[in-house]
Amino acid sequence: MPSIDALIDRIDQYLEPDKVALVRQAYESAKTAHEGQFRRSGDPYIIHPVAVARILADLQMDHQTLMAALLHDVIEDTDVSKEDLAADFGESVAELVDGVSKLTQIEFKSKAEAQAHNFQKMTLAMAKDIRVILVKLADRLHNMRTLGPLHHEKRRRIATETLDIYAPIANRLGINSIRIELEDLGFAALYPMRSKYIRKAVKKLRGNHNEIIEDIQHSLEKCLEQRNLEGHIIGREKHLFSIYNKMKYKHKSFHEIMDVYAFRVITKNEEDCYRALGAVHSAYKPLPFRFKDYIAVPKVNGYQSLHTTLFGKHVNIEIQIRTDDMEDFANYGIAAHWQYKDDSSMTLANQARIDRWLSSLKQIRDHADDSMEFIEHVKIELFPDEIYVFTPKGDILELPAGATPIDFAYSIHTDIGNACVACRINKKLASLSEPLQSGQTVEVITAPGAKPSRAWLNIAVSAKAKSSIRHYLKQRSEAESLDLGKALIEKSLSSIKKSWKDIGEEHLAKVLEHNQADSLDELFINVGLGNRMPYIIARQLIANSGMEIDAEQATSDDKQHLMIKGTEGLNLSFAKCCHPIPGDPIIGIATGPSGLVIHSEGCRKAMDKLQNRAKIHLSWVKDITDEFVVELRVELERQRGIIAELASAITRAEANIERIGVEEQNARMSVVNVVIHIQGRRHLARVIKRIRSLKAVIRLNRVVDTHPKNGA
Numbered sequence: 001m002p003s004i005d006a007l008i009d010r011i012d013q014y015l016e017p018d019k020v021a022l023v024r025q026a027y028e029s030a031k032t033a034h035e036g037q038f039r040r041s042g043d044p045y046i047i048h049p050v051a052v053a054r055i056l057a058d059l060q061m062d063h064q065t066l067m068a069a070l071l072h073d074v075i076e077d078t079d080v081s082k083e084d085l086a087a088d089f090g091e092s093v094a095e096l097v098d099g100v101s102k103l104t105q106i107e108f109k110s111k112a113e114a115q116a117h118n119f120q121k122m123t124l125a126m127a128k129d130i131r132v133i134l135v136k137l138a139d140r141l142h143n144m145r146t147l148g149p150l151h152h153e154k155r156r157r158i159a160t161e162t163l164d165i166y167a168p169i170a171n172r173l174g175i176n177s178i179r180i181e182l183e184d185l186g187f188a189a190l191y192p193m194r195s196k197y198i199r200k201a202v203k204k205l206r207g208n209h210n211e212i213i214e215d216i217q218h219s220l221e222k223c224l225e226q227r228n229l230e231g232h233i234i235g236r237e238k239h240l241f242s243i244y245n246k247m248k249y250k251h252k253s254f255h256e257i258m259d260v261y262a263f264r265v266i267t268k269n270e271e272d273c274y275r276a277l278g279a280v281h282s283a284y285k286p287l288p289f290r291f292k293d294y295i296a297v298p299k300v301n302g303y304q305s306l307h308t309t310l311f312g313k314h315v316n317i318e319i320q321i322r323t324d325d326m327e328d329f330a331n332y333g334i335a336a337h338w339q340y341k342d343d344s345s346m347t348l349a350n351q352a353r354i355d356r357w358l359s360s361l362k363q364i365r366d367h368a369d370d371s372m373e374f375i376e377h378v379k380i381e382l383f384p385d386e387i388y389v390f391t392p393k394g395d396i397l398e399l400p401a402g403a404t405p406i407d408f409a410y411s412i413h414t415d416i417g418n419a420c421v422a423c424r425i426n427k428k429l430a431s432l433s434e435p436l437q438s439g440q441t442v443e444v445i446t447a448p449g450a451k452p453s454r455a456w457l458n459i460a461v462s463a464k465a466k467s468s469i470r471h472y473l474k475q476r477s478e479a480e481s482l483d484l485g486k487a488l489i490e491k492s493l494s495s496i497k498k499s500w501k502d503i504g505e506e507h508l509a510k511v512l513e514h515n516q517a518d519s520l521d522e523l524f525i526n527v528g529l530g531n532r533m534p535y536i537i538a539r540q541l542i543a544n545s546g547m548e549i550d551a552e553q554a555t556s557d558d559k560q561h562l563m564i565k566g567t568e569g570l571n572l573s574f575a576k577c578c579h580p581i582p583g584d585p586i587i588g589i590a591t592g593p594s595g596l597v598i599h600s601e602g603c604r605k606a607m608d609k610l611q612n613r614a615k616i617h618l619s620w621v622k623d624i625t626d627e628f629v630v631e632l633r634v635e636l637e638r639q640r641g642i643i644a645e646l647a648s649a650i651t652r653a654e655a656n657i658e659r660i661g662v663e664e665q666n667a668r669m670s671v672v673n674v675v676i677h678i679q680g681r682r683h684l685a686r687v688i689k690r691i692r693s694l695k696a697v698i699r700l701n702r703v704v705d706t707h708p709k710n711g712a
């Protein structure tokens with residue numbers, strides 16, 4: 001049974017006394033927190049974190065990792081909060097424990113193999129500090145060692161997850177000592193009969209083959225001696241899971257696999273590796289095409305060694321040749337480079353060590369053919385640029401870091417992106433602009449007839465979402481600019497009591513040329529886009545000679561209202577600050593790229609914007625049947641299901657919800673922001689009445705940014 005004294009003895013060997021004292025403090029704190037909790041086996045719970053810390057102490061990890069290991073379950077299983085940990089043990093330890101808890105909360109559903117790879121990437125993406133992964137691996141290792149008392153189903157689930165996710169991660173990080181044990185334990189839990197059979201067969205064979213093994217070992221030792229090579233030779237055992245996999249995937253019989261004898265030669269330095277290779281090749285004939293130089297070209301996880309296979313008398317002999325350092329790395333991988341070395345600022349020192357490790361790997365790989373692929377690999381593994389989120393069905397989507405629900409929606413399908421109006425993150429309503437985090441479950445809510453908005457271009461980060469939104473906007477934009485430009489010019493003409501029939505063809509051509517337009521349509525588009533002022537064009541069109549018309553004068557003349565329906569399209573947009581609806585007094589401001597923007601009269605933002613721009617007087621046509629956007633701010637008493645109630649009240653008043661999001665929340669109340677589609681002032685009044693009838697509603701405002709005297 002793992003004891004704290006044994007742990008302290010172990011870390012005394014490599015940590016300074018003050019660091020050892022900190023680890024002991026973390027132990028005392030964890031012990032108090034888990035007081036009265038027991039494992040399924042009946043042991044006090046604290047046994048588990050001590051064992052996890054012990055696994056990491058054997059990898060000679062730093063004191064912060066050990067403290068986090070001792071405390072790794074307190075956030076999840078006790079009253080202790082992340083803030084408590086930060087206050088007692090510092091920010092780093094608190095972050096590590098929090099990271100481990102987040103990994104624990106993710107439920108890995110058993111999925112196809114392709115998904116397993118995504119799960120691995122998600123796990124790495126969620127751990128901002130690689131030490132989080134090391135604690136999680138040690139946690140998993142101890143849980144696998146003590147699976148016994150658990151339910152059959154739970155055992156299978158944990159074992160599957162171990163083989164699909166954690167053993168491959170240990171392999172990626174090069175930590176073979178943990179990887180091999182996880183694999184054998186996972187294999188035994190999942191396939192107890194097969195594992196038992198192979199174990200028995202191996203044991204029997206080992207007895208029979210002892211003589212041969214000693215014989216080969218002796219002759220290998222002799223051939224090193226003859227060449228004055230320092231080094232030692234170790235006989236190797238294949239582990240059960242690798243034997244099983246070779247039988248299953250390489251279709252080899254048990255005896256084919258076991259008739260191969262495996263040895264490892266450990267040398268003093270790299271040069272001796274190659275000399276030792278020459279030595280064994282002269283003692284036994286090498287098998288063609290079986291030699292691999294992983295020293296010159298390491299494996300993607302940094303593993304280095306020479307591999308060769310020799311003809312024995314009747315058997316094959318597999319040989320690995322490597323230095324002490326390479327051996328260390330093969331066993332402990334990234335942890336070997338993390339081991340505690342000095343007492344100055346551990347985190348920085350560790351970070352520097354990891355950086356050195358990465359850059360040394362890069363150097364090695366720069367000479368290899370597939371170096372790019374390698375660097376890409378390491379980067380994705382350790383410093384991911386991507387996030388990984390779940391769909392409601394449990395599939396995993398990969399998105400660029402900073403991605404929002406809009407990106408998520410477009411990555412599922414363009415039509416879903418175009419029609420999305422709201423979303424849920426981990427089942428809670430959230431804003432479409434909220435950056436997503438790895439591990440979250442995201443659900444998109446769509447509405448028929450919903451359209452992407454120009455503002456989404458600032459919210460989306462993925463190329464796919466951006467190009468889909470742009471494509472949509474561009475398609476709509478040209479047609480609508482044309483219609484709007486034409487309407488604006490015709491209105492300006494009629495305000496000076498003129499029409500198209502008053503304009504000669506020759507003169508029209510001159511006006512087009514003057515405005516650098518190839519066609520009348522192009523001129524309309526330019527006016528619609530706000531690049532040209534409609535009243536100036538109108539005056540040019542009716543002028544008998546000369547094109548100079550004073551803009552100031554034109555503006556002041558232009559008092560007659562343009563009638564609008566609000567359905568003119570993208571180039572006539574409603575200001576987001578005041579969301580005017582039919583019935584509100586309105587004005588228009590031509591703003592260049594976004595066309596004519598309609599504000600409520602007296603809107604504060606509109607006043608600011610007016611400075612150098614022309615104000616266009618507008619009125620609503622009667623009998624509007626189209627939909628308009630209104631933003632409401634609702635303060636609600638906090639109660640279960642209240643957002644859904646609010647949404648259904650709005651729907652019952654026949655208004656569509658474009659967006660609903662929680663703006664603020666405390667224990668008593670929530671402030672909800674909702675953007676809805678309504679048909680005018682009277683419809684809005686109906687909606688507001690419905691909402692007010694909800695008991696939980698404390699206050700309700702229409703969000704309009706106007707001068708106080710014009711306040712809505």
Ligand code: MN
Nearest residue numbers: 048072073139
């Ligand atoms: Mn645990």
